[in-house]
Amino acid sequence: MSQSSPTRLVVSTLGALAVTAGLATAPAHAGPAAPAGPAAPTGSVAAITEHLAARLAGDLADDARRAGLLTASTRPVPLSRAAGDTALGRAVRDADRAVLTAKGLPQDxxxxxxxxxxxxxxxxxxxxxxxxxxxxxxxxxxxTTVTAHDRAGRRVALPADRVPARPVYLVEVDTTTALAKGVEVLRSTLSQRGLSPTAAVAPASGYWATQLTSIRLEDDKEPWHKGDAEIFAINAGFGLDGKVAVDTVQLPYLDEDGKTYYPNQLLVHFSGYKYNLADLVMMEEDGGTNYRDLALALTQALLTIVDGGAYIPLVNAIINALPDSWWTDDPDYVDSWYTLSTATSGTLRGAAGNGTMTVTPYWVSPL
Incomplete structure (x- = not known):
């Protein structure tokens, strides 16, 4: 998914696979040998997937084909199909465990x-x-370039703005599954720290919510190497106890930029908030998101905010809590909306200018 505001991880390569200009002998149609660049941080998702991609192109290529992993389909194939006590199976399991750690997810x-x-x-x-x-x-x-690997272990630079003539397989993170697991980590951690909204409405009553009737994210282009992203939102207000309360919501249908969606989804539930106001920050799961780090950063930033008897916007506190790396190679921030209320209605442009959504008040009645 291509977006104008959030960028994602710069593809990195392992120094051990670097080739000098004098040794670059890749076929002309493959593209020039990629120059050695800065390696991704050890243990990062980028480093893990890069290392596995190099092995799938080289010493594990035949095993991957026999296991049915490298097919002519553009549909993602789970690498976990490589089961058993083989070099391929062990490499995939090790990489999967490392990715879970890098993303702050449980080893389940x-x-x-x-x-x-x-x-x-x-x-x-x-x-x-x-x-x-x-x-x-x-x-x-x-x-501007995508770095790939060939069977001989050479790194090949491919143009990022046009589809290469040579077939390319992409090793990726299943962001749909990662987001579902990550939201669980966020909710659990925030709840343990007392930062989750607690509904106080009686069963016989109802409450106001904000319904998302349409949403659109801006688009520049859709590069050949991009898959769909997963979008989620963090909404925050003050709970009934005066502490900041944070909730999360997934927007799994937001697959394409430049397209308007009409989900009629309930975005903010005001039943657990002290005031009739809440802020919204939209984020992108791009494969490199570490949910444990995000949850801890939010906790540290928001626990220091005290209810002074009037609503205080919380968008800046949430944005400032994001790790510094998210504003360089891995900024998952998409857009934000300030002070949504129980009466907010109409079309709202995000503060970053990347998203436009239409909302309306919605009364949630009891059964």
Whole structure:
């Protein structure tokens, strides 16, 4: 998913796979050898997927094909299909465990890694027997090249703005599953710290909510190497106890930018808030999001805010809590909306100018 405001992780390469200009012998149609660049931080999602992509292109390529991982389909194939006590199976399991750690998710056996053919137009060349490349799925909207690996272990630079003639497989994180797990971590951590809204309405009564009737995110272009992103929102207000209360909501339908969606989704529930006001910050799960770090950062920032008897906007506190890395290679911030109320209605442009949504008050009646 391409977005004008959030950018994603710059694709990194491992120094051990670097080749000098004098040794770059990749076929002309593959693109020039990629120059050595700064390696992704050890243990990061980018480093893990990059390392696995290099192995799938090289020593694990035959095993991956036999396991049915490298197909002509653009649909993501779970790498967990590589089961058993084989080099491929062990490599995938190790990488999956490392990705869970990097994303601050529990080690519950969940497999997040997938691989797919990057673009449908590459299937014909694949059918003709053209040797494919394998890359770690890049996430930087402004990257000019995508670094892939060939069978000989060389790094190959591909243009980011046009579909390569040579087939490319992309190793990615299943962001849908990651977001569902991550929201659980956020809610659990915030609840343990007393930062979750607690509904106080009696069963016989009802409450006001904000209904999202339409939403659109701006779009520049959709590069060949981008898959769909997963969007979620953090809404915050003051709970009945005077502490900041934070809730999360997923927007799984927001697959494409430049397209208007009409979800009629309840976005903010005011039943657990002291005031009839709340703020909203929209985020993107791009594969590199660490939910444990996000939850701890939110906790540390928001526990210091005290209710002074009047509503205080919380967007800035949430944004300031985001790790510094999210504003360089991995800024998952999409947009924000200040002071939504129980009476807010109409079309609202986000503060960052990236999102536009239409909302209306909605009365939630009891059964």
């Amino acid at each position: 056996g969940t497999s997040l890694l997938t691989v797919r053919l990057a673009h449908a137009d590459m299937a014909a060349a694949l059918g003709r027997g053209v040797a494919p490349l394998v890359a770690s799925s890049p996430a930087d909207d402004e990257a």
